Amino acid sequence: MTTTDASPRELIQRTLRGDRAALARAISWVENEQPLAIEVLDACFAASGRARRIGITGPPGAGKSTLVTRLARAWRACGESVAIVAVDPTSPFSGGALLGDRVRMGELAGDPGVFIRSMATRGSLGGLAVHTAQVCDVLDAAGFSRILIETVGVGQSELEVAQTADTTAVVLVPESGDGVQAMKAGLMEIGDLFIINKADREGAERGAYAVRSALELRTARTEWVPPVVLTVASQGTGVGEVLDQIEAHLAHLETTGGLQQRRRQRAGQRLHDVLRGRMWLEFRARVPEPEWRQFVERLAARELTPDAAADALMARARDGSGVTPSP
Amino acid sequence: MTTTDASPRELIQRTLRGDRAALARAISWVENEQPLAIEVLDACFAASGRARRIGITGPPGAGKSTLVTRLARAWRACGESVAIVAVDPTSPFSGGALLGDRVRMGELAGDPGVFIRSMATRGSLGGLAVHTAQVCDVLDAAGFSRILIETVGVGQSELEVAQTADTTAVVLVPESGDGVQAMKAGLMEIGDLFIINKADREGAERGAYAVRSALELRTARTEWVPPVVLTVASQGTGVGEVLDQIEAHLAHLETTGGLQQRRRQRAGQRLHDVLRGRMWLEFRARVPEPEWRQFVERLAARELTPDAAADALMARARDGSGVTPSP
Numbered sequence: 001m002t003t004t005d006a007s008p009r010e011l012i013q014r015t016l017r018g019d020r021a022a023l024a025r026a027i028s029w030v031e032n033e034q035p036l037a038i039e040v041l042d043a044c045f046a047a048s049g050r051a052r053r054i055g056i057t058g059p060p061g062a063g064k065s066t067l068v069t070r071l072a073r074a075w076r077a078c079g080e081s082v083a084i085v086a087v088d089p090t091s092p093f094s095g096g097a098l099l100g101d102r103v104r105m106g107e108l109a110g111d112p113g114v115f116i117r118s119m120a121t122r123g124s125l126g127g128l129a130v131h132t133a134q135v136c137d138v139l140d141a142a143g144f145s146r147i148l149i150e151t152v153g154v155g156q157s158e159l160e161v162a163q164t165a166d167t168t169a170v171v172l173v174p175e176s177g178d179g180v181q182a183m184k185a186g187l188m189e190i191g192d193l194f195i196i197n198k199a200d201r202e203g204a205e206r207g208a209y210a211v212r213s214a215l216e217l218r219t220a221r222t223e224w225v226p227p228v229v230l231t232v233a234s235q236g237t238g239v240g241e242v243l244d245q246i247e248a249h250l251a252h253l254e255t256t257g258g259l260q261q262r263r264r265q266r267a268g269q270r271l272h273d274v275l276r277g278r279m280w281l282e283f284r285a286r287v288p289e290p291e292w293r294q295f296v297e298r299l300a301a302r303e304l305t306p307d308a309a310a311d312a313l314m315a316r317a318r319d320g321s322g323v324t325p326s327p
Numbered sequence: 328m329t330t331t332d333a334s335p336r337e338l339i340q341r342t343l344r345g346d347r348a349a350l351a352r353a354i355s356w357v358e359n360e361q362p363l364a365i366e367v368l369d370a371c372f373a374a375s376g377r378a379r380r381i382g383i384t385g386p387p388g389a390g391k392s393t394l395v396t397r398l399a400r401a402w403r404a405c406g407e408s409v410a411i412v413a414v415d416p417t418s419p420f421s422g423g424a425l426l427g428d429r430v431r432m433g434e435l436a437g438d439p440g441v442f443i444r445s446m447a448t449r450g451s452l453g454g455l456a457v458h459t460a461q462v463c464d465v466l467d468a469a470g471f472s473r474i475l476i477e478t479v480g481v482g483q484s485e486l487e488v489a490q491t492a493d494t495t496a497v498v499l500v501p502e503s504g505d506g507v508q509a510m511k512a513g514l515m516e517i518g519d520l521f522i523i524n525k526a527d528r529e530g531a532e533r534g535a536y537a538v539r540s541a542l543e544l545r546t547a548r549t550e551w552v553p554p555v556v557l558t559v560a561s562q563g564t565g566v567g568e569v570l571d572q573i574e575a576h577l578a579h580l581e582t583t584g585g586l587q588q589r590r591r592q593r594a595g596q597r598l599h600d601v602l603r604g605r606m607w608l609e610f611r612a613r614v615p616e617p618e619w620r621q622f623v624e625r626l627a628a629r630e631l632t633p634d635a636a637a638d639a640l641m642a643r644a645r646d647g648s649g650v651t652p653s654p
Contacts, residue, residue, distance in 0.1 A: 046629060266627075267627035274634070275607075276606075278637055278641065279603070280602075295598065296591060296598060299594040306368075307365055307601070308369070310605055313602060314606070
């Protein structure tokens with residue numbers, strides 16, 4: 001039996017055994033929101049919870065892909081198995097992501113303890129953070145012990161994705177460490193660890209100092225003081241310390257009960273995202289397309305306000321005269 | 328009567344006359360999602376549609392604030408009135424935005440034809456793109472002929488905000504023009520105009536060339552070929568050409584019917600955002616907080632899958648036994 005015509009049960013069994021073809025297939029089902037994916041997800045969710053998830057975020061060009069590749073190799077040397085999820089919410093064509101992956105594949109190819117996946121789809125069911133969490137559940141269930149979630153941009157969606165992780169590392173370059181710009185990007189609040197990459201360039205120490213100063217302004221204070229590590233990922237410099245600090249943060253979370261707290265927050269956010277996605281799908285199934293278009297047209301012509309249009313459409317969905325009222 | 332205890336009707340009348348105190352108050356109502364804001368918004372929505380909205384986006388540090396200030400001054404010299412909305416979705420504390428504004432205020436202060444507003448709130452009712460569109464409606468109704476919407480980051484939310492505009496300008500620096508990175512950030516797809524700022528730095532021409540090459544890969548082809556303009560905003564170099572190109576794009580939209588099409592897309596997106604926000608609020612009003620927390624707890628403990636939790640909560644909201652079933 002090939003993976004193409006696999007039953008969900010078959011696919012689940014093979015995925016949980018770590019079969020790579022089945023794993024790739026299961027992830028595709030999830031990404032494409034196929035109806036059968038629900039069964040796979042439920043099984044994987046129940047079997048997950050062992051992997052440690054590490055989010056890597058920061059501005060484009062900071063060298064995140066190179067760093068992630070180095071971290072994967074370092075973890076492999078320690079006997080961990082590593083999955084890499086590269087998330088690019090904004091790219092309708094994935095030229096950039098593909099290029100980065102190809103470079104990476106060269107360094108990690110053929111290692112059965114490494115799995116790499118790019119995600120660019122947004123989907124309808126609750127957005128990218130939900131999809132990312134689902135894909136991580138599948139990888140977790142398949143037995144990977146470290147999952148690296150790499151985001152491409154530094155916007156709100158990217159921060160949300162990074163925050164589905166247990167540990168979030170923010171990668172900056174010496175120039176972006178000037179405090180004000182980093183604060184603007186909201187990065188200072190979410191990092192458990194800050195990395196000044198390309199630290200062989202001018203101003204690295206000054207950048208690190210600026211980040212440390214900015215960290216003192218953080219509103220959410222915890223016992224954990226985020227370390228600032230200088231790296232030159234392309235040469236491997238500092239990668240060992242990043243690894244140590246990530247492991248130290250994970251250990252800190254485990255001993256202080258922070259992991260439980262973080263997972264509770266994550267669960268609340270995920271439930272919120274899933275519910276919003278499902279309510280929307282249910283709503284749209286109740287409003288016929290021509291009617292929807294008519295309201296959009298009247299809104300565009302300013303014959304209706306957004307609130308009036310929303311009122312009318314919600315009443316329309318409630319009265320149940322639409323296509324498929326839910327049970 | 329002060330603006331503090333103004334009635335919605337009073338506030339609307341004064342806002343539509345362009346009274347600055349009333350305008351500031353009306354925007355605050357909108358931002359804080361006050362119940363009375365709906366009346367104000369409905370009136371402003373009906374009175375809007377004349378202003379041209381220009382989104383300015385790009386990576387942190389590209390010099391967007393400086394450019395926006397220069398554009399505002401140039402438009403003022405042409406007799407246009409200008410509102411600036413600086414949107415920072417990711418900043419929980421607005422240190423950066425405030426700093427930028429203070430610098431800007433110095434150059435534009437005291438001019439009654441300029442209005443500047445920072446927004447950092449996200450709110451519950453449909454997200455930042457909705458709030459931005461609402462604030463722009465108020466400014467539009469108050470008579471500003473040009474509204475500049477400046478976003479701080481380059482993520483999904485920022486792109487959504489930028490796309491509420493009629494014209495979207497993407498600001499890059501010579502180094503960010505290397506094509507792959509810009510593509511990764513999804514910026515190539517949304518720009519009607521590309522600006523290579525800080526063009527006195529090395530590699531500006533090469534950056535412009537790379538952007539032009541990347542533009543040839545765009546999936547959405549239209550008759551409008553996005554121009555690439557070199558600027559040194561801090562010295563005013565190239566600002567006139569940016570202004571001309573923005574006006575040329577607006578004229579193009581008007582003559583080709585593209586403006587109508589764009590506003591229809593925008594209306595559809597806005598209706599989607601508003602509806603999702605309202606459905607969520609309605610749902611949460613039907614599920615008591617302790618019950619919600621209990622589900623989150625069980626999800627975090629993996630006793631329930633996200634889908635099972637969503638099923639149960641949606642059934643709970645449907646059976647109407649919650650706090651305030653909607654009429």
